[in-house]
Amino acid sequence: MAIECSGRADEASGPGDRATPVPTAAPDLSPPARLVPLLALACGSSVATVYFAQPLLVTLGERFALGPALLGTIVTVTQLGYAAGLLLLVPLGDLLDRRRLITAQLGLLALALLGAGLAPGAAALLGALAAVGLLAVVAQTMVAAAAALTTPARRGRAVGTVTGGIVTGILLARAAAGALADLAGWRAVYLVSAGVTALLAVLLRRALPSTLRPAMPPSEGAGKMSYGRLVASTVTLFVRHPLLRIRGALALLVFAAFSTLWSTVAQPLSGPPWSLSHTAIGAFGLAGAAGAAAAGVAGRWNDRGLAQRTTGAGLALLTLSWLPIGLTGQSLWALAGGAVLLDFAVQAVHVTNQTMIHAVRPDAGSRIIGGYMVFYSAGSGLGALGSSLAYAVAGWPMVTALGAAFSLAALLLWATTRRTTVVGPTGDIG
Structure with a gap:
């Protein structure tokens, strides 16, 4: 019973931050x-x-x-x-x-x-x-x-x-x-x-x-589409709609930054000057969990038509979070504060991404979210591999620089694509 949108998908269709109210065929x-x-x-x-x-x-x-x-x-x-x-x-x-x-x-x-x-x-x-x-x-x-x-x-x-x-x-x-x-x-x-x-x-x-x-359209009805075509159509959706590719690329970079921190942070914390136990290191995950509150906040901002502003603010905050994270060797409080900022920013962007891509084709929501999460997995793997190599080469300063680079790249990608307007062949925004 997917609820289909007629009209624009949040802000994907224009440069403004506020979306025109979208009429719906289904009741509330x-x-x-x-x-x-x-x-x-x-x-x-x-x-x-x-x-x-x-x-x-x-x-x-x-x-x-x-x-x-x-x-x-x-x-x-x-x-x-x-x-x-x-x-x-x-x-x-x-x-x-x-x-x-x-x-x-x-x-x-x-x-x-x-x-x-x-x-x-x-x-x-x-x-x-x-x-x-x-x-x-x-x-x-x-x-x-x-x-x-x-x-x-x-x-x-x-x-x-x-x-x-x-x-x-x-x-x-x-x-x-x-x-x-x-x-x-x-x-x-x-x-x-x-x-x-x-x-x-x-x-x-x-x-x-x-x-x-x-709620597939008649051309893609459950009785007409085979499983093989269904899986292949996931790729087709991302080829057809530039918005999906842009938001997927943002997910890749954002979660590369996320994984850069959480895949490597145990190494500086387990050695001098901190030499923390595994339990104490795990506690920093609890500090980062506070950033999950951003998910609900970002969702409300998206409902108000502020998806682009939420994305930009989140990516700027993500980039800035690496300043206190870089001070991990001098202050555990700085690391905790930076982790909260980083997780808050990641969740704000992640929720915005999923809300916007679902509006492109509500009837294909599962395929779109599954394809989007492939970018997420690739970013997580890239961050884990890159941060391990960076720490082996030059320690925590190199890890911090790598995370900041991923974050800045995401911010620049958003800045150069936020005003892109593309309409898909079905009239959906892409």
């Missing part, structure tokens, strides 16, 4: 008040499963006799599974009943987590974690569902709330996994998560509307 049918927070919780819980292994790598290496050179495969197989899911599973949200799709994927994710928690050997563990990554993309299907269930006037708020849940899950996953592993062992992390995921599947089965179906 808002989801139940409890549903959006429940979707946010389920999104955060699902995405967190991708990051549980990171603080457990040493323990998993010892348990399964994996040498240092093989430890990275634990993270790699999970990320590869996630990337595959973005391309192969998320587009199904535009073809199948989303209520059944979401609850089925959550149920299968619970089984994959159970398999990881009970894995008897390395091969079984890696296979289970690949399945965890593949199925964790249900979070993106839930983002598309939240957008489809909400009228355009309130869509930014709903997307902001659900996205805030995702970011909170990412930032808290490492701390939660480390604490639970210390209390009950590493298997408990996956077994407890399996139980929580199964419970969320039951709750969403009851809370989601029973007719949460995609």
Whole structure:
């Protein structure tokens, strides 16, 4: 029941910051008040499963006799599974009943987590974690569902709330996994998560509307489009609509900056002059989680027609956040403050991106968000790889310079494309 827009997609069609009110063919049918927070919780819980292994790598290496050179495969197989899911599973949200799709994927994710928690050997563990990554993309299907269930006037708020849940899950996953592993062992992390995921599947089965179906136009109806064409159409959408490519490129650069910080910050904190414990290092994820509040704020600004201003302000703040982050060697307070600013900025831009791209083709929301998140994954990988090399070459100053460069590049890209006006062949804004 995706709600289609007629007219302009937020600000994508012109240089001004305020959008002309968009008439809608559907009545103002808002989801139940409890549903959006429940979707946010389920999104955060699902995405967190991708990051549980990171603080457990040493323990998993010892348990399964994996040498240092093989430890990275634990993270790699999970990320590869996630990337595959973005391309192969998320587009199904535009073809199948989303209520059944979401609850089925959550149920299968619970089984994959159970398999990881009970894995008897390395091969079984890696296979289970690949399945965890593949199925964790249900979070993106839930983002598309939240957008489809909400009228355009309130869509930014709903997307902001659900996205805030995702970011909170990412930032808290490492701390939660480390604490639970210390209390009950590493298997408990996956077994407890399996139980929580199964419970969320039951709750969403009851809370989601029973007719949460995609709204494809007649030319792309569910009865006419094959699965292969559906997946291929994701690429076609990004070729056809420049706005999707621009916002995807912004996501790549923004999350490269995000990953530059969070993939490397443990190294300067674990050495002199701080020599912090793993628990203390994980606490900085809690500081960064405060920045997730930006998701709701950005959603409200988007609903007021201020998407371009939100993007520009967020990218400027992202660039400036590297000034206090660069002082990590002298002040932990500076790092904490910089992390809050960085996460606040990243979420403001991320919510704005998703709100704008969904308005381009509401009937293709799942495919668009899945394709967009491929840019996100590429940026996260680029930041992690680049920051590791930078720290090995010249330490934290080089990492700070790299993060600032990603941020400044995103700001310059926005500044040079914010007034671009392109109308797609169907009349949609692109």
